[in-house]
Amino acid sequence: MDILTVKNLTKRFGKFTAVNNISFSLKEGEILGLLGPNGAGKTTTIQMLLGITTPDAGEINYFENDFFNNRQSCLEKINYTSAFNELQGRETVMENLVVSSLLYQIKNYQKKIFELVDYFGVRNLIDRRYKFLSSGEMSRINLIKSLLNDPKILLMDEPTASLDPDIADKTLEIIENLKKDRNLSILYTSHNMKEVDRICDRIIFLNHGEIFAEDTPSGLTKKMEAISLEEAFIQIVRKKQHVDQKN
C-alpha cells in the first residue's frame, strides 16, 4: 500500500528548475532511496515533502490525504532527521525531547522518552547539554526525536553525513532494526552508495531535478552493467553530463 504519493511535483527558483515534474510513491514498510549528485533536487524535494518550501506545481498525498489541505494531521504521522539540522544546543537532551514531545502532543511523554533512550542506549546523555554532544551522540538523539511521535514515515536527509564509519554503521543497523520492528517507511537520501545498497529496497535517481532511473539497487547496477551501485551512479551522472555538453 502506498502511504506517500507524489505527482508531478515541480519547483523553480527563478529560471532554475530544481525539481521538474517528478512523480513517485513510497510503500508501507519500504526504504526508498533518493539519490543524485549535488544540486539534483533531493533536499528541495524533502523540503516540499515537509511543507517548509512551497511547490510551484504538483500534489503530495500522505495516507491518501492531500498534504496542503491536511497539513496538521499529516505531520502528526511523519518525522524528519538530517545531518544538517540540530536540536536546540542550549537545552539538555531531556529538555529538547520534552519540547518535541509537547509539540507533537504526546501523552505520557516521559515514558516514551525513556523507552527510546533505553532502546538507543543513551540514558547517560539525557542531562547533557545538546551542544556538548559528539556528532555520533547528536545523530542518535536526532533519531530519538524523530521517533517520538511513532511516525509512519520517516524522512532522512543524509543522516550519516558527518559520522565516522563505526557510528555510521551503528546508525544503519538502528535504521534496519526500526524498519523490522516498526514497519516504518523511510525516504532516505545519501551520497554513500554502499549504505544505500545495504538498506534501500528501491531507489530513485534524480539528476537536474528529474527522475533519471527507478529500480532496486541491484536492478539499477545490473541495468547500467556496473559492478557496484557507486559505479552505476558515476556512469549515470557522467552520461548525463556528456549529453548536456553535446547539446
Next chain:
Amino acid sequence: MHEYFITKYSVEVINDIIFYPILSIVVFGFMTLYMVGFTGQVVAGNILTGFILWQVINITVYSIAVGCLWDVWSRNLTNIFITPISITEYLISYTFSGALKSLLVVVLATILSAYVFHFNLISFGLVNLVIYFINLAGFGFGFGIIVLGLIFRYGTRVQALSWGLLNIFQPLMAVVYPVTVLPKSLQAVAYIFPPTYIFEAARINIVNQTIQWDLISKAFLLNLIFIMFAIAFFNFMFARSKKLGQFARLEG
C-alpha cells in the same frame, strides 16, 4: 517551556529582558529624583512612567523576534515547523511568554519605583494599568510579527532589526514627553502609533486617575487596525519565504 529552557541557560537573554530593563529603570529613577528639584514630581513621574511602560513593548517584540532567532542560530527551526504546530499557535506562544516576561519586569519595576524612587505606578488604578498593558503588549505583538516576517523573508542578514527597528520609532511615540513637544509635522505621525495615546493617557494619570476613554478607545482602534495589517504582512512574508525557498535556507 522551550523559551523557559533557553532563558535559564542564557545570560544574554536574562540580561536583555530582565537585568538591562531594570538597570535602565534604576538609572532613569535616579535621574527623576534629581529632576524633581528642577521640574517637579509630575515631569519626573512622566519619564519614569514612560520608561516602565515602554518595557512592555520592548520585551514583547524581543521575545517574538529573538525567540525565533535562537532556533535559527541552533539550526533547530525546521524541527519546530515540521511538527503539527500551526503558525498561529507558534506566534501566540511567543507572545504569551513575552507578555509574561514584561509583566514580571513591570511588577519588579513598580516595586522598585515605589520603594526607591517614591513613585507608585499602582496609583494609576489597576484598570488603567491592565488596559495599558493589553494595548502595549498588543502593539508589541504586531511589531514583533512584522520583524519576524522580515527575518523569514530576508534571512538572518536583517536579524539586527529584532533589537534596533523598534528604537527608530520610539521618539515618535512620545514615550517620555508629551506629543506637543514634537514639531507639528511629527505630531501627526506620532498619532498614527497606538502607544502614543497610551503614553498620553498615562501622563494624565499622574495628576488625574480617571480612565481616559477617549485616548484609550483611539489606541484600541488603531491597535486593531495595526495588528490586522501586521498579521497580513507576516502571512504574506511567510508564504513568500516558503515560495522562494528562503525559509528552508534560514538555518544556513
